[in-house]
Each structure stands twice: as structure tokens, then as C-alpha cells.
Amino acid sequence: MGLASNCKHQILFGRNLNSITCKGLALIVIALFLGVVLLPLLSGYVGIDKNNLDLVYSRSLSLDSDNGIRKDKFLEVPQIVWGLNNQKIAFARACLTARMLNRTLLMPSFSASLFYKEIDRLQPISFDKVFQFDRFDSLCNGFVQLGSFSDLRNQTGVFELQKGSGRKWTAERDLDQLKQFIKDPFDGYEVIRIVGKNPFLWHDHWPVKDYARVFECLVLVEEIAKEADRVVSKIREVGKEISSKIGSAQSDFGSDSSLLEPVPYVAVHMRIEIDWMIHCKKLERKLNVSEICRSRQEIVERVGNIAGLKWSCCCLSCCS
Numbered sequence: 001m002g003l004a005s006n007c008k009h010q011i012l013f014g015r016n017l018n019s020i021t022c023k024g025l026a027l028i029v030i031a032l033f034l035g036v037v038l039l040p041l042l043s044g045y046v047g048i049d050k051n052n053l054d055l056v057y058s059r060s061l062s063l064d065s066d067n068g069i070r071k072d073k074f075l076e077v078p079q080i081v082w083g084l085n086n087q088k089i090a091f092a093r094a095c096l097t098a099r100m101l102n103r104t105l106l107m108p109s110f111s112a113s114l115f116y117k118e119i120d121r122l123q124p125i126s127f128d129k130v131f132q133f134d135r136f137d138s139l140c141n142g143f144v145q146l147g148s149f150s151d152l153r154n155q156t157g158v159f160e161l162q163k164g165s166g167r168k169w170t171a172e173r174d175l176d177q178l179k180q181f182i183k184d185p186f187d188g189y190e191v192i193r194i195v196g197k198n199p200f201l202w203h204d205h206w207p208v209k210d211y212a213r214v215f216e217c218l219v220l221v222e223e224i225a226k227e228a229d230r231v232v233s234k235i236r237e238v239g240k241e242i243s244s245k246i247g248s249a250q251s252d253f254g255s256d257s258s259l260l261e262p263v264p265y266v267a268v269h270m271r272i273e274i275d276w277m278i279h280c281k282k283l284e285r286k287l288n289v290s291e292i293c294r295s296r297q298e299i300v301e302r303v304g305n306i307a308g309l310k311w312s313c314c315c316l317s318c319c320s
């Protein structure tokens with residue numbers, strides 16, 4: 001205390017700091033002062049500069065919140081379209097958008113049919129007809145929240161958020177728009193309805209791990225799961241029959257274990273739906289080639305001719 005008091009008096013009265021110890025103490029005090037004053041400013045600057053797409057809204061993104069996602073504020077999105085895998089991605093993007101806004105996502109409609117850009121011909125199917133609604137909320141509890149339209153209290157009007165489009169509508173502008181809807185007066189609306197492009201075409205602002213977490217919460221309804229098991233069972237039966245014919249060592253399966261054995265097979269993703277056929281025909285004309293579009297039979301024959309394959313192919317459409 002004596003040393004500190006002595007150094008303090010030397011500084012206050014303008015004396016020369018002859019003592020090395022006093023000089024060192026003074027430097028430490030100055031360093032601490034600069035750290036306290038400047039460090040928050042510098043860290044804030046770096047946080048903004050490193051990435052304009054960095055979502056730093058702790059209120060809407062915190063995983064440790066005791067309250068979790070709000071259940072009295074909702075986000076409504078357009079019908080989700082195209083192939084099932086694209087629809088899963090679009091659904092996850094809608095979930096993560098709702099998460100950023102700290103809102104429950106109103107259960108969206110998927111599409112049971114495929115029509116390229118012909119939205120009026122799409123056959124909507126409710127989310128809970130494909131995936132287990134309660135199971136999703138249970139697995140994703142605290143991360144994202146799914147709600148139904150019956151949860152609405154209709155205490156306020158619905159605010160429509162028009163998604164931008166075109167080349168000038170950049171990811172940065174899209175994110176800035178979303179940030180505005182975290183604040184009042186927009187945040188006061190019970191429901192924010194996004195209109196315009198389907199979620200698959202929205203700008204992406206989230207890491208892959210967030211999408212993966214949403215995907216892990218998607219559990220097929222029992223009816224579809226059973227159908228998938230039936231298809232896999234059929235494939236394994238075909239594999240077992242072929243194994244027996246060629247004397248494979250894998251042919252010695254018991255009748256009760258045939259569904260559990262890892263019978264080899266080749267699964268082919270055939271792009272034969274309307275939207276793909278329209279796209280590939282246009283691409284063929286553009287490139288002046290005729291090697292892109294193929295029928296189901298042509299695809300099966302080509303796969304069957306791949307060198308090294310020992311098993312015949314089973315087309316999923318033939319397993320019905």
C-alpha cells in the first residue's frame with residue numbers, strides 16, 4: 001500500500017517517475033485502462049466485419065434460453081414444393097428462419113405431386129401426413145418449434161413479409177430484412193406470413209450443422225415407414241434369390257433373418273419426373289446433344305452394364 005500510495009503521489013504532483021517499480025506499475029494501470037475501454041469496441045467491430053451474415057442476435061438464436069422458442073408468435077411460409085429431398089431442405093430453411101425470428105413455424109404444406117412451375121397443379125399434403133408432428137417437436141425441443149393453425153389466438157392481424165427476388169436481392173439484403181422483423185413494430189404481430197418464393201429458393205444464412213439437427217428430428221409416419229420397409233424387404237428378397245442362383249456365399253440366410261442381413265444391392269435415383277424432363281430437354285437443345293434425357297428402361301439397362309456389378313437391378317417402381 002505504501003508503494004502504490006507513493007507512486008500515486010508522484011504521478012499526481014507531476015514528479016519524475018524515477019523508480020523503476022513505479023514506472024512498471026504505471027504501465028500496468030495504463031494497459032488495464034486501455035483494455036477495459038477499447039476491447040469491447042474492437043471486439044464489436046471485428047464481430048461485424050468478419051461476416052455480414054453472422055447471426056449475432058443472442059435473443060433469437062440462444063440455445064440456452066429457459067423459455068426456448070416463443071409459442072405465441074408464429075411464422076407462416078408458402079407451400080413447399082419439388083422433390084422430397086428439396087422439400088426437406090426447404091422445410092429446414094423455414095424452421096431456421098422461424099428460429100432467427102424467435103417464432104414457432106406454423107405447420108407447412110408439402111407437395112405430393114411434381115409439376116415444374118405449375119403451382120396451381122400441385123397437390124398439397126400436410127406435414128403431419130409425412131412426418132410425425134409431436135415427435136418432431138419433442139426431438140427439436142428448444143431448437144425449433146412447429147405449431148398448428150389451431151394454436152392461433154387471432155389477437156393481432158397478419159403481417160405479410162414479401163421476399164425479394166432478382167439478382168439485386170442479395171443474401172446481405174435478405175438478412176437485413178429478416179433482422180428488421182425481429183424488432184417492433186413487426187415483432188408485435190402474432191403471425192408473420194412470408195409470401196413469394198418457396199423456401200427452397202430463399203437465401204441461405206445457416207451452417208450445415210443446423211440443417212442436420214432439423215433433419216434428425218424428422219421421423220416418417222408409420223404408414224410411410226412401413227412402405228419403405230416393404231421396398232427394402234423386396235430388394236433384399238431379390239438379392240437373396242440372385243445370390244442363391246450364382247452360388248454366392250451370402251445365399252445361406254435363414255427365413256427369419258432375411259430382412260436383417262446386409263444383402264448387396266444398387267439403388268438408382270431416376271430423374272424421370274416432369275420438372276426434370278422439361279429441364280433436361282431444354283438443356284439438350286441448348287447444348288445440341290441428345291445424351292441427357294433417358295427413360296426408366298434405358299437407365300436400368302445402362303446401370304446393369306456397369307463393369308463390376310454382380311447383381312441384377314431392381315427398379316423401385318417394379319417392387320410394387
